[in-house]
Amino acid sequence: xxxxxxxxxxxxxxxxxxxxxxxxxxxxxxxxxFWYVQYPGEGLQLLLKATKAxxxxxxxxxxxxYRKETTSFxxxxxxxQVSDSAVYFCALVGKAAGNKLTFGGGTRVLVKP
Amino acid sequence: xxxxxxxxxxxFRKEGQNVTLSCEQNLNHDAMYWYRQDPGxxxxxxxxxxIVNDFQKGDIAEGYSVSREKKESFPLTVTSAQKNPTxxxxxxxxxxxxxxxxxxxxxxxxLTVL
Numbered sequence: 001x002x003x004x005x006x007x008x009x010x011x012x013x014x015x016x017x018x019x020x021x022x023x024x025x026x027x028x029x030x031x032x033x034f035w036y037v038q039y040p041g042e043g044l045q046l047l048l049k050a051t052k053a054x055x056x057x058x059x060x061x062x063x064x065x066y067r068k069e070t071t072s073f074x075x076x077x078x079x080x081q082v083s084d085s086a087v088y089f090c091a092l093v094g095k096a097a098g099n100k101l102t103f104g105g106g107t108r109v110l111v112k113p
Numbered sequence: 114x115x116x117x118x119x120x121x122x123x124x125f126r127k128e129g130q131n132v133t134l135s136c137e138q139n140l141n142h143d144a145m146y147w148y149r150q151d152p153g154x155x156x157x158x159x160x161x162x163x164i165v166n167d168f169q170k171g172d173i174a175e176g177y178s179v180s181r182e183k184k185e186s187f188p189l190t191v192t193s194a195q196k197n198p199t200x201x202x203x204x205x206x207x208x209x210x211x212x213x214x215x216x217x218x219x220x221x222x223x224l225t226v227l
Contacts, residue, residue: 004155032213043119043203043218044156051213089155099212100146100171101205103155 002027006090006104013080013111021075021107023064023090031094033057033066033073034101038087047075047088080111116140117219119204124224126191126198134189134222136204142217144210145187149173150201150221159202162187163210191224199226 006023013019025031032051036044048057053068064075073090090104117138126132138145144163148156158171162181176195181187187206191198203221207214 034215036218041221043117043220044205045218046215049215093212093214099210099214100158100161101156101216103157105155106153 002031002092002094002102004090004092004102004104006088006107008105009087009108011107011109013109015082015111015113016079017111019075019077019080019084019109021088021090021109023073023075023104025071025073025090025092027071027092027094027102029094030068031092033064034091034093035062035064035073035075036089036091036103038089038106040086044089080109082111082113085109085111117204117206117217119202119219119222121222122220124222126224126226128226129193131190131192132224134191134202134204134224136187136189136219138185138187138204138206138217138219140206140217141184142206142208143184144207144214145181146205146207146216147171147177147179147187147189148203148205150203156203159189161210198224200224 003026034049035047048059050057050066056065087106120135146161147159160179162168178190204219205216207216
């Protein structure tokens with residue numbers, strides 16, 4: 001079946017530091033890949049997505065590239081802010097029943113001023 | 114404004130009681146989903162529906178029930194058969210449930226069993 005593995009947190013950074021959150025996946029065929037962000041006490045918001053190999057998703061300074069050869073979709077941001085403190089989820093949609101989202105376990109990021 | 118609403122935000126239940134969580138969307142989406150989130154964990158799919166009057170079990174459907182009588186509504190009932198119902202419940206919708214579709218999430222309902 002489909003699965004997503006992402007690095008465990010928490011990840012603690014200083015403001016303006018570089019952020020990388022690793023995400024690798026297992027899926028049959030060609031899944032679509034997503035990064036969602038969850039702020040405390042809220043639902044999930046789509047951060048970015050990529051639907052085919054070598055696509056780069058980007059939003060709010062975050063980027064991730066769909067790497068089929070390494071089955072990865074690592075999230076990066078060059079200079080984080082305190083407001084980026086949240087939990088980040090990597091997810092995929094494959095050709096399973098219902099095209100359901102399969103989530104990684106989430107990575108908590110804490111940015112200190 | 115288009116979006117997904119969930120109510121209530123917080124819900125308390127006594128053991129042995131059934132409770133129903135509301136989810137409404139005005140995005141004209143065909144597909145709707147219910148997820149459960151436990152502390153420090155990812156989301157797990159409970160039920161999903163790709164069309165009115167039809168729904169399928171997800172990975173953890175035991176102890177839950179749903180209905181889809183209207184396109185915009187997908188209520189979730191947590192029954193007394195659910196052994197550990199305390200969790201954060203998230204509803205989502207997408208245009209058609211296709212592989213490339215984005216799922217949009219509501220703000221969630223936090224259920225606590227007393």
